[in-house]
Amino acid sequence: MTNRRAAAYVRFSSDNQRDESIDAQIRAIKDYCNRNGYQLVRTYEDRAKTATSDRRPGFLEMIKDCQNGLYDSIIVHKLDRFSRDKYDSAHYKRILKKNRIRLLSVIENLDDSPESYMMETMLEGMAGYYSMNLAREVMKGMKETAHQCKHTGGLPPIGYSVDSVSKKYIINEDERGIVEMVFSMFLAGHGYNQIIRELADRGYKSRYGKPISKGTLGTILRNEKYTGTYIFNLTDGKDYAGKRNSNRQKSGEDVIRVEGGMPELITKEVFQQVQEKMNGNKKQPGAYKAKEMYLLSGLIVCGECLQSVGTQYAMMGNTKFSGRNKLKYVTYRCGNRDRTKECKNPELRREYIESYVISELQEKMFNEEAIPVLVKQLNDYQKSKESNVKDEKERLAKSLEGIERQITNIVNAIASGTSNATLLGKLDELDGQKLQLDQKLLEASAVTEKAAITEESLRQLLSQFEDHVAKRDIPEIKKFIASYVEKVIVYEKHVEVIFKVPVVDLAYGGEGSRTPVRKYCHTGIYGCSHSFDVTRASPRNRLCVGSA
Numbered sequence: 310m311t312n313r314r315a316a317a318y319v320r321f322s323s324d325n326q327r328d329e330s331i332d333a334q335i336r337a338i339k340d341y342c343n344r345n346g347y348q349l350v351r352t353y354e355d356r357a358k359t360a361t362s363d364r365r366p367g368f369l370e371m372i373k374d375c376q377n378g379l380y381d382s383i384i385v386h387k388l389d390r391f392s393r394d395k396y397d398s399a400h401y402k403r404i405l406k407k408n409r410i411r412l413l414s415v416i417e418n419l420d421d422s423p424e425s426y427m428m429e430t431m432l433e434g435m436a437g438y439y440s441m442n443l444a445r446e447v448m449k450g451m452k453e454t455a456h457q458c459k460h461t462g463g464l465p466p467i468g469y470s471v472d473s474v475s476k477k478y479i480i481n482e483d484e485r486g487i488v489e490m491v492f493s494m495f496l497a498g499h500g501y502n503q504i505i506r507e508l509a510d511r512g513y514k515s516r517y518g519k520p521i522s523k524g525t526l527g528t529i530l531r532n533e534k535y536t537g538t539y540i541f542n543l544t545d546g547k548d549y550a551g552k553r554n555s556n557r558q559k560s561g562e563d564v565i566r567v568e569g570g571m572p573e574l575i576t577k578e579v580f581q582q583v584q585e586k587m588n589g590n591k592k593q594p595g596a597y598k599a600k601e602m603y604l605l606s607g608l609i610v611c612g613e614c615l616q617s618v619g620t621q622y623a624m625m626g627n628t629k630f631s632g633r634n635k636l637k638y639v640t641y642r643c644g645n646r647d648r649t650k651e652c653k654n655p656e657l658r659r660e661y662i663e664s665y666v667i668s669e670l671q672e673k674m675f676n677e678e679a680i681p682v683l684v685k686q687l688n689d690y691q692k693s694k695e696s697n698v699k700d701e702k703e704r705l706a707k708s709l710e711g712i713e714r715q716i717t718n719i720v721n722a723i724a725s726g727t728s729n730a731t732l733l734g735k736l737d738e739l740d741g742q743k744l745q746l747d748q749k750l751l752e753a754s755a756v757t758e759k760a761a762i763t764e765e766s767l768r769q770l771l772s773q774f775e776d777h778v779a780k781r782d783i784p785e786i787k788k789f790i791a792s793y794v795e796k797v798i799v800y801e802k803h804v805e806v807i808f809k810v811p812v813v814d815l816a817y818g819g820e821g822s823r824t825p826v827r828k829y830c831h832t833g834i835y836g837c838s839h840s841f842d843v844t845r846a847s848p849r850n851r852l853c854v855g856s857a
Contacts, residue, residue: 315347334386455541458570502607503623539570611643612800613654
């Protein structure tokens with residue numbers, strides 16, 4: 310009889326790649342099916358996945374299909390391929406039993422007898438012991454390596470590399486500027502967004518070639534290793550569910566600390582000041598609860614510093630009281646003025662520049678005349694993006710086809726008896742490339758064709774913005790500005806506004822094409838239809854130069 314439908318599950322873990330290979334497991338399971346009259350319907354596999362956790366894509370897909378009644382049996386080469394965690398093993402075996410599916414092992418020939426049940430329990434216990442003992446031995450070796458202040462694996466922190474001979478940390482000269490800039494700018498009062506833009510402007514990127522994120526900034530600012538202290542085993546391990554939490558730290562006696570164990574990038578004094586400031590920031594109210602709301606925070610920069618020293622410094626909100634009556638003045642001022650005292654760009658009153666940006670937004674984007682042009686521009690960009698996605702999918706599919714062809718050739722060679730370490734290594738490399746291409750193709754396929762943007766949808770957006778301006782709903786106005794304004798560059802005698810055109814989320818922006826709109830003077834502030842000179846404007850006396 311060959312009507313008994315079976316599925317195979319095969320796996321190898323990253324710590325056990327020299328055991329039975331995926332191909333050897335499949336071959337053994339096929340032989341078992343032929344001898345015992347099973348029809349092998351499908352094979353599920355997980356490569357470089359440990360069985361101490363159930364977070365295995367192939368395994369979870371198999372369990373889901375079992376719940377749909379697709380198979381009569383699940384066949385593994387050994388029971389430890391199924392699970393090495395006694396709780397997971399019991400849980401998923403119960404699911405199989407509930408759906409009347411047997412779990413069979415090629416090596417361990419077990420049946421439903423009491424003796425087999427006892428033997429299965431012992432085998433599971435041995436598998437669990439193997440994993441726990443292996444983890445203990447690995448940790449023992451890593452601790453010995455740590456006492457010697459050597460690299461224990463993984464990526465070194467940004468700013469460091471690993472010497473290929475001594476295996477100790479050395480300063481990465483290409484990245485040390487990232488660490489120094491992050492600490493200095495944070496202490497100078499710059500926010501994360503400002504620091505990220507400054508890093509991007511200087512060409513700094515993460516190890517993966519992407520812009521440095523806020524999460525990376527937090528990791529850098531909290532990393533005591535930059536003070537020259539070697540630290541190992543600081544964060545806690547996996548919890549009962551097999552998940553890690555880098556914010557959960559171990560007790561002091563479990564942590565290895567060696568003062569002077571690695572090169573110093575930041576002094577202990579600077580590091581301590583940063584920790585005090587970060588801890589203080591946690592107790593501060595949110596941005597929308599602040600005493601002053603700056604609509605252009607994170608967007609407004611100093612053009613004079615950009616021209617004179619080639620560095621784009623953010624302009625920061627500033628409040629001061631002056632005059633006999635101690636009137637409050639709220640301004641934007643260049644961060645470089647406080648940092649080096651070299652910038653001569655004068656402060657600019659908040660109400661002037663914010664009113665100007667709002668009026669430009671209404672004039673250039675949120676008005677009836679601009680809507681037809683903007684709709685066409687948005688739809689053209691959307692079609693261009695969809696075309697690019699289609700081309701990318703075709704490229705990925707062609708690359709995937711080539712990888713699969715190479716894998717098939719190697720598997721055929723191994724099946725014919727031509728097997729060596731080079732072929733197996735190449736097979737593992739191709740499997741890794743195949744997984745990456747599968748993921749990229751899946752992501753590209755998830756990008757669906759969007760409906761065309763209509764003039765009515767933009768009119769609704771215009772109405773929303775006008776309502777927020779009329780009600781002086783500051784948080785909502787700030788969201789709109791952040792969505793549609795790329796940058797505001799303030800020079801000594803003029804202001805330049807650069808807009809962006811969002812196309813993903815029309816409500817609050819997202820990815821978009823950039824349309825520069827430059828205006829070299831303030832226009833339309835407080836109802837004036839003429840220009841006026843920034844250097845000659847004051848709260849009480851605004852000199853209009855357009856009518857002259």
